[in-house]
Amino acid sequence: MRAVRGLHEAIVALLLWRGPGPARPAASEVLSQHLRQRRLPHWTSFCVKYSAVRNDQFGLSHFNWPVDGANYLVLRTGCFPFIKYHCSRAAPQDLALQNAFFTALKVLNAGIPTLLYGIGSWFFASVTETVQTSHGPVTVYFLNKEDEGAMY
Numbered sequence: 001m002r003a004v005r006g007l008h009e010a011i012v013a014l015l016l017w018r019g020p021g022p023a024r025p026a027a028s029e030v031l032s033q034h035l036r037q038r039r040l041p042h043w044t045s046f047c048v049k050y051s052a053v054r055n056d057q058f059g060l061s062h063f064n065w066p067v068d069g070a071n072y073l074v075l076r077t078g079c080f081p082f083i084k085y086h087c088s089r090a091a092p093q094d095l096a097l098q099n100a101f102f103t104a105l106k107v108l109n110a111g112i113p114t115l116l117y118g119i120g121s122w123f124f125a126s127v128t129e130t131v132q133t134s135h136g137p138v139t140v141y142f143l144n145k146e147d148e149g150a151m152y
Contacts, residue, residue, distance in 0.1 A: 022135070022136075023135050024052060024053050024054050024135060025052075025053055025054065025133035025134060025135040025136075025138060026053065026054045026056040027048065027053040027054065027055055027056055027057050027083055028056050028057055028065075029133050029134065030048050030052075030053055030131050030133060030138050030140065031057075031065065031074070031085060031087075032065075032067050033131045033132060033133055034046065034129075034131045034140055035065075035067045035070075035072065035087065036067065036068065037129075037131060037132070038148075040067065040068065040070045040089065041089070041146075041148070041149070042088070042089050042149075043086075043087060043088045043089065044085075044086075044087050044146060045084075045085065045086045045087070045142070045143070045144075045146075046084075046085055046129075046140045046141060046142050047079070047082035047083065047084050047085070047121050047125055047140065047141040047142075047143075048082060048083050048085070048138060048139075048140050048141070049081055049082055049083075049139070049141075050078070050080065050081055050082065050083060051081070052138045052139065053083070053138065055078070055083065057076060057083075058078075059103060060074075060076055060099065061075070061076060061077060061098075061099050061102035061103045061106065062074070062075055062076075062095045062098045062099045062102050063076070063095055063099055064092045064093065064095060065087070066092075070089055071089070071090065071091060071092045072087040072088065072089055072090070073087070073088050073090045073093065073095070074086070074087050075087075075102075077102075077106065077114050077117075078111075078114060078118075079114040079115065079117040079118030079121060080114075080115055080118045081118055081122060082118050082121055082122070082125075082141065084114075084117065084118075084121065121141070121143060124143050125141035125142060125143055126142075126143075127141070127142040127143075127144065127145045127146075128140065128141055128142070129142070
């Protein structure tokens with residue numbers, strides 16, 4: 001997995017022409033801060049640009065994410081040029097089998113559907129929000145405007 005992660009990081013850096021620059025926050029920090037800024041919503045679904053974060057959640061597709069006493073079930077995928085998150089507040093669950101399944105599915109289909117999803121998101125993500133992190137502001141993108149407090 002370490003070799004795959006290294007290869008993925010090299011390809012993303014090449015595609016983004018990423019050279020030395022300012023430090024970027026971890027994707028996990030953006031996720032946590034977004035949930036806090038939204039006051040721990042029932043659900044949220046957003047994208048963050050690969051170029052804006054360090055991808056510290058590589059290999060995680062479906063996982064629990066605790067934030068300030070709340071737990072979120074997170075579906076996450078790289079859909080270049082974004083990382084896509086769908087988060088639902090729920091009790092912690094054993095997601096190891098589902099995480100392995102979704103990760104294997106992405107490998108088997110060579111990431112083509114997620115690339116197409118990323119390109120589509122690039123065209124349709126019209127709503128933005130700024131998330132404050134320890135490394136400065138990061139813009140997150142939404143395909144739809146979310147209603148504050150909505151259950152679904």
